[in-house]
Amino acid sequence: MPEKSLARELKRGTLEMILLKLLSPRPMYGYELITTLEVQGGESFSLKEGTLYPVLYRLEDAGFVDTQWEIHDRSVPRKYYHLTKAGTIELQRLINEWQSFYGAVNRLLEMEIS
Amino acid sequence: MNSVDIYIQEVMGNIHAPLLERQRFEIDLRSHLEEAQAASEDLPLVLNQMGTPIEVAAEFMAQVRLEYAGFTHRHGDYAAYCWFACYWRNHTKQPCTPKPNRAWLYYQCFYHPWRVWLRSGSNRSHAGLFPDTGRSLWPNSWQEYVKAARTG
Secondary structure, three states: OOOOHHHHHHHHHHHHHHHHHHHOOOOEEHHHHHHHHHHHHHHHHOOOHHHHHHHHHHHHHOOOEEEEEEOOOOOOOEEEEEEOHHHHHHHHHHHHHHHHHHHHHHHHHHOOOO | OOHHHHHHHHHHHOOOOOHHHHHHHHHHHHHHHHHHHHHHOOHHHHHHHHOOHHHHHHHHHHOOOOOOOOHHHHHHHHHHHHHHHHHHHHHOOOOOOOOOOHHHHHHHHHHHHHHHHHHOHHHHHHOOEOOOOOOEOHHHHHHHHHHHHHHO
């Protein structure tokens, strides 16, 4: 098994939850999401930037995020992603699921095997 | 054509999806690259951070859902039609030579694709389409049935 496969699988499994969480306080555009992920998540959440958009499309198609193009003071138009009501519910569901899973894994790891 | 155009062309060359989804992705990639370039101005670094065109395309293709085109269902319908045609023609003492009639062609070419489209819900762009070209699956079937109708 490759050395970093667990980290990769965990990142893949939790990325949607993390993105929903990042979008929960305010709308963000793609590049901003990537830089925030890198700053806050460090090495664990560094991902190839081009691979972010398919994940965002999944969330958009599921109705968890909505998009809006905006042009501010600069000429580059930005596509802002913002959380929908369904997205907020999904985020809470994913957080609950993660905490339950995290607790179960910890219990199993701390268990003394006789 | 600059490096960004070449990069996007390489990514899009490996993507087989309906036109609208391709366009959406292309626009987002271009916008992201412009934003990243404006922030760092080092294009090779920006392109390296994006991932290889194959990686990016593979991630995109991983989320493309292919819709069931309903061949089994339609062939089942056709078998039922054949059985009914035989039964009816035997009953009315006519020779049993079932062949698609106009109503059957109409069902196959118009009604059934419409029903698949309705059933496909939010993923309608894929319904009954070849994902790479956006071309309808139905003309193939339609041609088969027309050929069958002509040859008897």
